[in-house]
Amino acid sequence: MDKKIxxxxxxxxxQLRVSADAPADPGPGEIRVRHEAIGVSFIDIYHRTGLYPLPLPSTLGVEGAGVVEATGPGVTRLSPGDRVAYAGAPVGAYASTRLLPETRAIVLPDDIPANAAAASMLRGITAHMLLTLIFPVGPGTTALIHAAAGGTGALLSRWAKYLGATVIGTTSSMEKAELARQAGADHVIVGRDADLIGEVRNLTEGRGVDVAYDGIGGGMLARTLACVRPFGTVASIGQAAGPIPALNLEDIGPRRSLSLARPSFMAYAADLSTYRTAAAAVMDMLRLGIGGTIDTAYALEDVARAHADLEAGRSIGSMLLVP
Structure with missing residues (x-):
């Protein structure tokens, strides 16, 4: 029986409800995808909690991979049986099948498994945004990456290392620290109560990092800002630890002269040209072995457990739902 969440x-x-779901007929310009794997991310949690509001009722999920099962009028680029992956709007991946605009479907090369694509599309496109648009990372760049053993943090670390950066990662435990090193972190700062600012200063000989990526939120952002060199960049990409307190502009400049970005994956992926360019880069990275590391695959109906594990920080790497 087909299902949706x-x-x-x-x-x-x-609030997560599992219900029966009959496959729908694609409309003009649409395809029906039968999922083989569905990605789970903090965006899904933000949608569920209402931090990022959705029209209700709504099916969650912003990335997946599978096989084209049917095509609607006007679809010319894809045919039933084609393998595809996608990420971004429209939301609705938490289902056995879904309708998707043909324009959002990225053809999956034969050498890339569906589960690898589903674990990497959102995080990979996010990494592309952060490493190219927000701050051009390359040889000589020193980057601070929080939660470096997590799904986004580990992929970001791998990609930054590929580009020639020195990576300083943070993790909550020694177990995760080893995983962060395996993902490419040159140095790892362990523990939520670690002297983050002091350790970063020591590792950079007092200079500070060039760019920092903070998906933790809460009170961490203020500490992250203090780790970055003058005229460096901080990207605030989430708030897994809770809301971010109000920020005083004097915390950024003019004395510090910092750039603070609050970039949105959904906004970045909304432009089709940017989306396709980033997706092609993700496929290139996957061929090099640089992608999301799959931590756990849950049955679709076990979505509540997946969300609970992600929120509690029990996941290491990317999480999937399997219909």
């Missing part, structure tokens, strides 16, 4: 109102994992 919906929420009727924002809230906790108790």
């Amino acid at each position: 919906q929420i009727a109102r924002p809230g906790g994992i108790d």
Whole structure:
């Protein structure tokens, strides 16, 4: 039986509802995808809790991979049986099948498994945005990456190392520290209560990092700002630890002369040209072995457990749902 996961109102994992779902006929310009794997990310949690509001009721999920099962009128680029992956809007991946605009589907090369693509599309396109648009990372760049053993952090570390950067990662435990090193971190600062600012200063001989990526939020952003050199960049990419307190402009400049970005994956992926360029780069990285490391694959109906594990920080790497 086909299934889908919906929420009727924002809230906790108790709002996730599993229901039967009959495959729908594609409309003009649409395809129907039968999922082989669906990515799970903090964007899904932000949608579920209402931090990023959705029209209700709504099916969650912003990335997946599978096989084209049917095509609607006007679809010329794809045919039933084609393998595809996607990320971004429209939301609705948490389902056995879904309708998707043909323009959002990225053809999957034969040498890239569906689970690897589903684990890497959102995080890979996010990494492309951060490493090219927000701050051009290359040889000589020193980057601070929080949660460097997590799904986004590990992929970002691998990609930054490929580009020639020196990576300073942070993790919450020694176990995760080893995983961060395997992902390419040159140095790892362990523990939520570690002397982050002091250790970064020591590692950079007092200079500070060129760029920092903070998906933790809460009170961490203020500490992250203090780790960056003058005229460096901080990208605030999430708030897994809770809301970010109000920021005083004097915390950024003029004395520090910092650039603070609050970039959106959804906004970046909304432009089709940018989306396709970034997706092609993700496929190139996957061929090099630079992609999301799959931590756990859950049955689609076990979505509540997946969300609980992600929110509690029990995941290491990327998480998937399998219909």
